[in-house]
Amino acid sequence: MAAASTFDTQRSTRSDWLAFLDTWFTPDTRYSSEEDRQSDMQASQLEMRQAVVLPEDEWNSLAREDGRVTAVTRGDITYSGVPDDASGDMKIGTADVVLTFTRSDGNGGETSYDETARVSVQVLCGAGSIPSANSDQHAGDCKVVRYFSGSVEP
Numbered sequence: 001m002a003a004a005s006t007f008d009t010q011r012s013t014r015s016d017w018l019a020f021l022d023t024w025f026t027p028d029t030r031y032s033s034e035e036d037r038q039s040d041m042q043a044s045q046l047e048m049r050q051a052v053v054l055p056e057d058e059w060n061s062l063a064r065e066d067g068r069v070t071a072v073t074r075g076d077i078t079y080s081g082v083p084d085d086a087s088g089d090m091k092i093g094t095a096d097v098v099l100t101f102t103r104s105d106g107n108g109g110e111t112s113y114d115e116t117a118r119v120s121v122q123v124l125c126g127a128g129s130i131p132s133a134n135s136d137q138h139a140g141d142c143k144v145v146r147y148f149s150g151s152v153e154p
Helices: 014-022 034-051 056-064
Strands: 068-081 090-104 110-126 140-148
Touching: 014 034, 014 056, 034 140
Parallel strands: none
Antiparallel strands: 068 090, 090 110, 110 140
8 A cells, every 4th residue: 555655756657656566456356247357447546646756847846856755554454355356365455654755955954744644455366367468466366356546445
């Protein structure tokens, strides 16, 4: 959860970061048609892009100040089952994440501030998880099925 919100605007462009995040996703095995699986995955990727990654104007503002964001999960991650998942390999994890925004102050120093968010992510670990092409991923690796813009509590 925290890894998706950790980035450095000086080490990656926004579009490269978005493309990298897309590789974290795998289709939802609960859908029977490939078309439905791909459509749902693309909708989930868009939801994560809109909720996690800064809008382009904010990214650019942070980049002009040599900015970065570091996220840390605070406390326990709670897990719950996913409805209609016959495999038992899907879980929804929910946790509090503290995001630390750091910016150059223009005088060789930095300023930082924290924001806290409670988020949930649906993951699939097991045979249904499909590795991204041209990656070091393996079948069965845990991958994101859906990112929720808020928390999903059991």
